[in-house]
Amino acid sequence: xxxxxxxxxxxxLRLFGITPQRAAHIDELVDEIVDAxxx
Amino acid sequence: xxxxxxxxxAVNVGGRRATRRGPRSRGRSTDVFVNMxxxxxxxxxxxxxxxxxxxxxxxxxxxxxxxVLPDESRLNRLHTIIAECGSSLxxxxxxxxxxxxxxxxxxxxxxxxxxxxxRFFVFEEKHYRLQKTLxxxxxxxxxxxxxxxxxxxAGLRDLFKARPVQxxxxxxxxxxxxxxxxxxxxxxxxxxxxxxxxxxxxxYGAQQLAKKLDLT
Numbered sequence: 001x002x003x004x005x006x007x008x009x010x011x012x013l014r015l016f017g018i019t020p021q022r023a024a025h026i027d028e029l030v031d032e033i034v035d036a037x038x039x
Numbered sequence: 040x041x042x043x044x045x046x047x048x049a050v051n052v053g054g055r056r057a058t059r060r061g062p063r064s065r066g067r068s069t070d071v072f073v074n075m076x077x078x079x080x081x082x083x084x085x086x087x088x089x090x091x092x093x094x095x096x097x098x099x100x101x102x103x104x105x106x107v108l109p110d111e112s113r114l115n116r117l118h119t120i121i122a123e124c125g126s127s128l129x130x131x132x133x134x135x136x137x138x139x140x141x142x143x144x145x146x147x148x149x150x151x152x153x154x155x156x157x158r159f160f161v162f163e164e165k166h167y168r169l170q171k172t173l174x175x176x177x178x179x180x181x182x183x184x185x186x187x188x189x190x191x192x193a194g195l196r197d198l199f200k201a202r203p204v205q206x207x208x209x210x211x212x213x214x215x216x217x218x219x220x221x222x223x224x225x226x227x228x229x230x231x232x233x234x235x236x237x238x239x240x241x242x243y244g245a246q247q248l249a250k251k252l253d254l255t
């Protein structure tokens with residue numbers, strides 16, 4: 001599992017210095033924040 | 040002006056546009072090295088979140104010396120990160136010595152970028168002060184933020200162009216509000232946003248929030 005922005009033209013995704021588990025957690029926080037504000 | 044791939048690009052203050060991979064910027068043009076003071080609370084914490092939110096909202100990826108692990112050769116790693124960036128921004132507003140000791144990291148890192156002839160943009164808090172603190176940059180007009188996050192967003196919006204549509208300042212402010220909320224959640228978990236993991240999670244989260252708000 002990789003996260004982040006496309007890093008090259010071959011379409012690979014650059015892995016940030018965070019684990020996939022942490023990325024999933026941040027995704028959850030992002031959803032909470034968006035939902036809480038009704039966006 | 041050709042538009043390639045819908046990717047954002049940076050402009051010089053003078054108006055000349057950066058190409059995605061020009062001869063002077065071999066890094067990814069969407070990676071921006073953010074050179075600024077760090078503190079866990081107060082003004083520079085707020086400004087850091089604003090730089091992260093603004094760049095993410097414009098489709099760019101903030102990079103930082105915070106990514107350098109303590110056990111790595113800081114200078115070597117700095118070279119690597121800077122090489123990966125297409126441009127940089129430098130907040131030169133911290134001129135005060137801490138406990139009587141001045142910090143030279145920021146002008147040093149600005150010098151590294153300038154030496155590599157990478158595109159760089161300077162932010163200052165006060166008008167005309169840069170002419171005194173760093174007269175070598177006379178002729179480069181810094182963006183003046185006055186210590187205000189909205190002025191940081193406005194400055195970033197002037198310098199970095201998103202594609203296909205430049206988000207309004209209001210939209211960037213909305214994003215900043217949410218990124219600020221995220222930063223508090225990360226801070227509650229990790230004690231601070233000043234650290235490698237926290238910074239990278241903040242950047243990742245800001246990019247995800249920008250997508251949710253249809254900014255990128």
